[in-house]
Amino acid sequence: MRETIGFISLGCAKNQVDCEQMMFLLQQAGYQISAGIEDTDLVIVNTCGFIDSAKSEAIDHILTVGALKAEGRVGKLLVTGCLAQRYQEEILKELPEVDGILGTGSYYDVVSAVKELLSGEGVSQYGDINAPTRECGRILTTPAHFAYLKIAEGCDNRCAYCVIPSLRGRYRSRKLEDCVAEAKLLAENGVRELIVVAQDTSRYGIDNYKRRMLPTLLRELARIPELHWIRVHYCYPDEITLELIDVFAAEEKIVKYLDIPIQHVNDAILRSMNRRGNKAYLEELFPRLRQQIPGLILRTSIITGLPGEGEAEFEELCDFLRRHKLERVGAFAFSPEEGTPAAQMDYPDTEVAVHRAQLVAELQSRIIDEYNERCMGKQLEVLCEGEDAQGYYGRTYADSPDIDGILHFTSLRSVPVGSFVTVTVTGVQDGDLLGEETIQ
Numbered sequence: 001m002r003e004t005i006g007f008i009s010l011g012c013a014k015n016q017v018d019c020e021q022m023m024f025l026l027q028q029a030g031y032q033i034s035a036g037i038e039d040t041d042l043v044i045v046n047t048c049g050f051i052d053s054a055k056s057e058a059i060d061h062i063l064t065v066g067a068l069k070a071e072g073r074v075g076k077l078l079v080t081g082c083l084a085q086r087y088q089e090e091i092l093k094e095l096p097e098v099d100g101i102l103g104t105g106s107y108y109d110v111v112s113a114v115k116e117l118l119s120g121e122g123v124s125q126y127g128d129i130n131a132p133t134r135e136c137g138r139i140l141t142t143p144a145h146f147a148y149l150k151i152a153e154g155c156d157n158r159c160a161y162c163v164i165p166s167l168r169g170r171y172r173s174r175k176l177e178d179c180v181a182e183a184k185l186l187a188e189n190g191v192r193e194l195i196v197v198a199q200d201t202s203r204y205g206i207d208n209y210k211r212r213m214l215p216t217l218l219r220e221l222a223r224i225p226e227l228h229w230i231r232v233h234y235c236y237p238d239e240i241t242l243e244l245i246d247v248f249a250a251e252e253k254i255v256k257y258l259d260i261p262i263q264h265v266n267d268a269i270l271r272s273m274n275r276r277g278n279k280a281y282l283e284e285l286f287p288r289l290r291q292q293i294p295g296l297i298l299r300t301s302i303i304t305g306l307p308g309e310g311e312a313e314f315e316e317l318c319d320f321l322r323r324h325k326l327e328r329v330g331a332f333a334f335s336p337e338e339g340t341p342a343a344q345m346d347y348p349d350t351e352v353a354v355h356r357a358q359l360v361a362e363l364q365s366r367i368i369d370e371y372n373e374r375c376m377g378k379q380l381e382v383l384c385e386g387e388d389a390q391g392y393y394g395r396t397y398a399d400s401p402d403i404d405g406i407l408h409f410t411s412l413r414s415v416p417v418g419s420f421v422t423v424t425v426t427g428v429q430d431g432d433l434l435g436e437e438t439i440q
Contacts, residue, residue: 003042006038007141010045010057010058010061015046015082017148043065045062045065045077045081047061047084066097075118077099078117086167088101104129105169133152144189144418147195151201152174152200155199159274161336161342161343176220184224193229193383201234202235218248219247222254227253228420230255233259238276245288249292256293263303264303266309272342273306299329299404300329302317304334307342307346310348322363331364333350373428375425382421392409395407406432407432411436412439
């Protein structure tokens with residue numbers, strides 16, 4: 001009987017891709033990948049270690065697997081990912097449940113690590129986090145109709161509050177032909193929505209092509225016949241070029257949805273956090289994007305309680321959000337991360353930061369209500385993702401999986417999961433749209 005491996009993947013979509021590649025490598029080596037974690041020979045917990053909440057979540061999962069291990073329902077426990085990279089000595093010392101650890105530079109060593117652990121040896125490996133990217137197959141853990149395409153690894157932005165460069169290394173773009181080849185394979189296997197991700201997608205190609213290649217890549221992806229939607233995440237505002245805007249406007253398959261993390265708008269805070277650009281640039285950027293890309297949905301991320309944020313700076317941020325009415329906003333309280341410059345600066349109390357994040361969420365809920373009201377009576381294309389007691393549910397182009405909302409709709413026919421349908425919006429329930437399929 002083949003030895004079985006269970007997985008728990010935490011954190012972002014980029015981490016999920018790493019997990020899918022480890023699954024593939026282990027399956028190719030003859031191991032059986034389990035749908036769950038109980039009664040497995042070894043469990044891999046692929047962790048996030050970005051902020052305190054992510055660290056706590058990872059430790060909770062490690063302890064849960066450790067309890068199963070103590071009961072004899074799990075064999076060995078291997079911890080991988082950002083938490084393993086960040087706390088190299090502490091994990092084995094403070095979490096005796098853990099049998100082995102792999103850093104972010106050692107994902108491709110997972111087969112040898114598993115073999116050693118199952119033979120009774122210990123494992124503690126940390127490969128070069130700046131090594132060139134390698135090509136690898138994947139076992140998709142997303143629904144069959146969508147998948148993430150990671151086009152680069154690492155980050156060169158060096159924001160003062162962020163530990164990612166020290167965990168993931170410098171920015172390394174994949175070759176364009178490799179990205180396109182993987183996208184074609186995914187499409188041939190049923191993927192209809194491709195979500196392009198990296199720490200900073202807009203910087204793609206600047207390292208190995210010496211110029212921004214995201215527009216070129218998107219044009220190539222749009223030529224893949226089976227793909228219906230192409231969604232792009234994590235475009236930094238200062239890297240959005242006229243060429244990129246033109247591609248978004250011209251290519252029908254690229255959904256009119258831009259994820260642009262701004263974090264704040266106060267100039268002094270942006271400078272101290274080592275963010276490029278300023279408020280004046282952002283004030284000009286968003287109207288220009290809306291003008292040149294009709295129907296554009298804008299998403300951003302905000303950090304409240306950053307060093308230097310007083311009441312005036314916070315109100316400046318809220319005023320910006322009220323005026324520009326970005327449809328999707330994620331607000332996070334500042335987490336002072338050890339080893340970062342921001343952690344050494346003066347910053348508001350955590351309670352203040354959390355309260356401000358809640359205020360942004362309340363502000364944003366009113367903006368979402370206004371957006372939903374504008375959708376009433378419109379016909380929207382919806383990607384069907386399942387069926388429940390209310391009928392069917394799916395996503396519009398305005399909704400990225402797991403972070404945005406869903407649309408509930410009824411239909412007079414059976415609607416296959418992964419198919420695209422036209423829905424007339426008829427109402428709103430708990431912030432999600434309601435509708436009826438419109439038979440063309």
